[in-house]
Amino acid sequence: MTGAQTLFDGLLVLLLVILAWVLLASKDLFRAIVLFISFGLLLALAWLRLKAPDIALAEAIIGAGITGALLLVGLGRLGSAVRCRPLPVRTTPLQRLSAPLLVGLLLPSIAAVVLVELFTLPIVASGQIKLVAAHLEHAGVDHPVTAVLLNFRGYDTFLEMGVLLLAVLSIWSLDRARHPFARDQIPAALLTLQRLLLPLLILVAGYILQRGAQGPGGAFQAGALLAAGIILAALCGHRLPPGHQGLLLRLALSCGFTTFLLAAAVTLARSGVPLLYPEHLAGSLILLIEIAATFSIAFLLAAAMAGGHPVPEAKPTAIDERKSA
Amino acid sequence: MMSLIDLFSGALILASLPFFVAGTLGLLRFPDLYCRLHALTKADNLGLGLVVLALMLQAQSWLQVLRLLLIWLLVLIAGATVAHLIARKALAAGHRPWRRP
Known part of the structure; x- marks a missing residue:
């Protein structure tokens, strides 16, 4: 490692520690969230320096x-008086x-059972790189990280x-x-951004x-x-059709x-043995699970961002329809 | 031994630095939100453009060059949109643009 790289890594570590300290000590929650986002981006850089793309x-x-974004949504709702509480029931x-x-x-x-189990686990x-490499040919995928995540430690x-x-x-x-x-009130710039980004987001997620299977990537990142695409679409006023908020949404989530x-x-x-895939089917099984997982993760994260259970939208009245027409 | 391409890349990255410094200075020193947004987006767009150009010279294939270009375009579009959204929200919330006293 050259001196410049050591200097860069040292600065990165120092910056991470300082950022963590400042964001924890910050009294202004909005400022803390912005610092948290920059902390995450710098942490991603640190993982990259550790060769973990x-x-x-x-x-x-x-x-x-x-x-x-979740924290920002949560902050926006803090102290809001119109929270929908269930009626008190006997x-x-x-x-x-x-x-x-x-x-x-x-x-x-x-918690106690888990703790006891933890202590009995062999150290x-x-x-484990050698161990993973030795078994990689049976995994059904070529990328060791995916092999560990979806097969060895599925x-x-x-x-x-x-x-x-x-x-x-x-x-x-809640x-x-x-x-x-x-x-x-949807900003026009946001609508344009959505029109540009939505197809690209879907394409890149698929990619x-x-x-x-071969390199860095997989269900969580794609999901x-x-x-992000679903959230962008929701910001731009797209809604699930009324018939899709029930069973279909729950199927997508699960x-x-x-x-x-x-x-x-x-x-x-x-x-x-659970999750011991037969060798000739491992590749296709992993792909199938990853596709389902991607789909689920996308809807789960977007549902978390929506911040609550779906409510059927009120049908537009005749007056509203005349207005929009 | 540095090749000519490395030299060009280095020069481009050095050229990008003033833009980042100016953008950061503007963010810290400008009087109101609109000026700060202006400083940040303009400077970062150009600075990042020069960095991307430097990296394009180092790319191994045309596909990488295209990907780098795509990244720059995406940052441009996202930066412009977000700046617009922040300014719009601030204007709606009643922040008056700064005037020279």
Whole structure:
């Protein structure tokens, strides 16, 4: 490594630490979020310097981009008085007991079990590159990171899909989705941007998904790009058609998780080990799971951004229709 | 030994620096939001353009050159749109543009 590179890396680390400190100490939440986004972008650069382009991509798109936007949406809603709370309903004693039981007993016991399990796990030295390389020919893909994420450690990715699904379920139970702009207030510049970017976002998402088999890329990055497209379209006033907000939306949100679950069930029945793909089918199975996961991740991230459960839009009255015509 | 292409790339990157410095200075020193937006977008667009040009000279294939060009165009479009949206929102919120006192 040359001196210039060491200097650059040193500066990067220093800047990251300072940024982290300033953003944590910042009293102005908006400023903290802007700093958080720049922190994410610099962190992506750091991952790139560590020769981990997959993580750099994910950090830039999800860590800085989508999370930053989520935080901004959340900040916009803080203190808003028109939150839609469910009406108070009479609860049975058992229902009143369920929350303390769940939070006070069940969660700590699960945490304790996980902790005990963690301590019994064998300690694995870092540097599994040789092990992965030795088994790569059986993985069905050529890129070691995708092989680990979707095949050798498919379990982890499967559970990540579950976590995302759970997160959206929680968001849906908190509030209802709200539109950022009224229909006649959408900025014209945004509409033009959308017309330019939407086709490109879909194209690039497909490219990144397809590339995951050979190089950096894959379901999470492609899904986040698609999510950006959906969010942009939603900002520009596009809505899900009324008939698509029910079962179809829920299918789209959960298809990544269910496809994974199905693959696990079938492989469990066939060979006794969940997610152990037969070698000649591994490539196609991984592609199938990745397509479903991309689709799901896109809708999950966009649903998180909408900030609540979908509400059917009021049908335009005759007067509205005459106005628009 | 530096080749002629490396020399050109280096010169282009050096030429981009004043734009970034000017943009940052403007962001820090200009009197109101509209001036700051103006400084930031104009300077960054040109600065990034020069960096992209320098990188294009280093590219291994025409495909890479096209990708770099696409990145620059996307940043141009996104930067212009976002600047417009911020200014529009600020104007609607009642921020008056600065006048020389």
